Amino acid sequence: MSIVVENVSYIYRPDTPWAVKALDGVHLSIAYGQRLALVGGTGSGKSTLIQQLNGLLRPTAGRVLVDGVDIWSKGYDRRALRRKIALAFQFPEQQVFEPTVRDDVAYGPRMMGLSEEEVAERVAEAVAAVDLSPDLLDRSPFELSGGQLRRVALAGILALAPQVLILDEPTAGLDPRGRRRLLEAIARWHRERNLTIVFVSHNMDEVAQIAQRVVVMDQGRVVMDGPPREVFARGEELQRFGLGVPVTAQLMAALRRCGWDVPPAALDTDEAEEIIVAKAAAAGS
Amino acid sequence: MIRDILIGQYYPAPSPVHRLDPRTKIVVTFLYVVLLFFIHNFVGFAAAAAFTGTAVVAGRVPWRLVLRSLRPILILILFTLVFHALVTGGPDARTVARWGPVAVTDEGLYQGALLGLRLALLILTSSLLTLTTSPVELTDGLERLLLPAGRLGLPAHEFAMMMTIALRFIPTLLEEAEKIMKAQMARGADFQRGGPIQRARALMPILVPLFVSAFRRADDLALAMEARCYRGGEGRTRYRVLRFKRADMAAWAVTVAFFAVILWLGRQGVG
Numbered sequence: 228m229s230i231v232v233e234n235v236s237y238i239y240r241p242d243t244p245w246a247v248k249a250l251d252g253v254h255l256s257i258a259y260g261q262r263l264a265l266v267g268g269t270g271s272g273k274s275t276l277i278q279q280l281n282g283l284l285r286p287t288a289g290r291v292l293v294d295g296v297d298i299w300s301k302g303y304d305r306r307a308l309r310r311k312i313a314l315a316f317q318f319p320e321q322q323v324f325e326p327t328v329r330d331d332v333a334y335g336p337r338m339m340g341l342s343e344e345e346v347a348e349r350v351a352e353a354v355a356a357v358d359l360s361p362d363l364l365d366r367s368p369f370e371l372s373g374g375q376l377r378r379v380a381l382a383g384i385l386a387l388a389p390q391v392l393i394l395d396e397p398t399a400g401l402d403p404r405g406r407r408r409l410l411e412a413i414a415r416w417h418r419e420r421n422l423t424i425v426f427v428s429h430n431m432d433e434v435a436q437i438a439q440r441v442v443v444m445d446q447g448r449v450v451m452d453g454p455p456r457e458v459f460a461r462g463e464e465l466q467r468f469g470l471g472v473p474v475t476a477q478l479m480a481a482l483r484r485c486g487w488d489v490p491p492a493a494l495d496t497d498e499a500e501e502i503i504v505a506k507a508a509a510a511g512s
Numbered sequence: 513m514i515r516d517i518l519i520g521q522y523y524p525a526p527s528p529v530h531r532l533d534p535r536t537k538i539v540v541t542f543l544y545v546v547l548l549f550f551i552h553n554f555v556g557f558a559a560a561a562a563f564t565g566t567a568v569v570a571g572r573v574p575w576r577l578v579l580r581s582l583r584p585i586l587i588l589i590l591f592t593l594v595f596h597a598l599v600t601g602g603p604d605a606r607t608v609a610r611w612g613p614v615a616v617t618d619e620g621l622y623q624g625a626l627l628g629l630r631l632a633l634l635i636l637t638s639s640l641l642t643l644t645t646s647p648v649e650l651t652d653g654l655e656r657l658l659l660p661a662g663r664l665g666l667p668a669h670e671f672a673m674m675m676t677i678a679l680r681f682i683p684t685l686l687e688e689a690e691k692i693m694k695a696q697m698a699r700g701a702d703f704q705r706g707g708p709i710q711r712a713r714a715l716m717p718i719l720v721p722l723f724v725s726a727f728r729r730a731d732d733l734a735l736a737m738e739a740r741c742y743r744g745g746e747g748r749t750r751y752r753v754l755r756f757k758r759a760d761m762a763a764w765a766v767t768v769a770f771f772a773v774i775l776w777l778g779r780q781g782v783g
Binding site: 243244278281283306309310313314315316319321322323324334335338339369383384387 | 523574577691692694695696697698699700701702716717720721724725
């Protein structure tokens with residue numbers, strides 16, 4: 228069971244002088260259960276690509292297959308698809324509109340036609356999943372802080388009970404603590420609900436922390452695809468695409484330049500520390 | 513989707529028409545529209561169409577774009593034609609077709625065709641103005657043209673500033689509306705289903721966030737303008753100074769000659 232993007236191209240405003248080719252023959256296959264990070268510079272096509280995955284944009288050329296079925300074939304229920312493959316846009320708090328937090332989180336489940344008991348259950352579950360206090364449920368969303376509002380918006384999406392969750396820069400604009408908590412929550416949803424995660428970002432430290440697979444895009448094409456360790460070992464290439472590598476990978480690269488024999492990429496500070504301590508101990512003895 | 517809508521869309525091109533003083537273009541367009549109402553025969557409209565055609569070619573705007581502006585009023589033009597054909601009668605009118613009580617007269621077809629042509633040329637030419645003139649130039653020109661009215665108490669500068677800001681934010685708001693619409697669709701919203709009331713209610717999830725963000729934007733913009741010491745039009749100097757150039761003189765000469773011919777041809781056979 229998977230999502231398969233087959234040779235998809237997408238052109239904004241085709242046949243006008245303002246036509247822009249945002250995707251150019253993209254091939255990508257995402258198996259359920261993965262934790263995938265989609266990275267790329269501004270205008271690389273990542274936001275366009277994620278909108279292809281749940282049928283918000285129709286490919287100019289190529290096909291998108293979900294569980295083997297073309298999502299643009301006749302009679303395909305794309306509303307049902309969007310519940311299965313949920314998408315949280317960048318700054319999702321901008322989509323909040325109901326007078327209370329409870330109603331806003333309940334919007335999606337209500338649109339699905341669930342009974343009020345089921346809706347209440349979904350809301351309670353979703354609010355707990357984003358670490359939001361139930362006391363806030365009857366407040367107006369516009370009284371909340373930015374970080375709380377972000378979590379309300381994400382709860383509204385989790386309440387759809389999706390199988391795949393696509394997040395477009397979910398940590399943008401959050402403070403370091405908000406970032407850390409959100410990343411932990413995402414890892415927890417993946418673990419506990421077996422949720423497939425597609426994580427769009429250009430913060431490489433976050434990507435290193437969350438991804439099992441990194442897909443790099445540039446100018447509407449997939450240019451790298453592999454485990455984070457392999458991708459981050461190719462720092463110079465990433466720089467050409469306007470991207471960086473995690474600080475720990477930068478550290479490893481710097482040590483290698485000084486003549487240390489260390490692996491090309493470390494993904495977090497613990498790993499980097501281990502490598503350096505081991506090296507220092509070997510050098511000291 | 514929404515962003516394909518063409519509202520006063522500017523088509524940048526290196527053409528003599530683009531380089532003209534916006535005031536020239538605005539006044540010529542205005543006079544042209546007035547002129548259209550003095551034309552009463554096909555020869556006159558042919559001459560007027562030749563003028564618009566010349567401007568399109570000189571402005572290096574693709575025909576496809578100019579003609580596209582007609583799309584929204586196509587139904588109106590057709591309706592005008594049909595309506596005139598059916599209801600116009602008169603002592604000289606000859607019936608060319610008849611279905612029971614419905615009669616089509618030659619006079620009606622003639623009048624309908626003239627009115628349709630007038631509408632089409634009006635829209636084509638005014639959309640050519642916005643295609644060849646950037647919104648900023650347009651409002652600059654308008655402000656200068658309205659300046660004399662300022663002495664009568666009309667706030668010309670404020671009016672122009674309002675227009676500039678409105679024009680500037682139309683694409684932004686459209687883009688935002690599209691983004692919010694997609695975000696709600698991703699949450700299961702359906703904008704196609706149900707009766708009129710249900711559909712109107714389905715718009716709430718778009719309108720509320722759109723208004724919230726529009727007000728926030730307006731607030732930010734006001735603050736940014738004040739931070740840069742904006743305090744209205746009084747004593748403000750300009751970065752772009754409008755100049756009446758030799759090209760404008762030439763454009764005026766051509767226009768006056770053209771308009772004289774159009775008027776002379778268009779009044780033939782009018783008692």
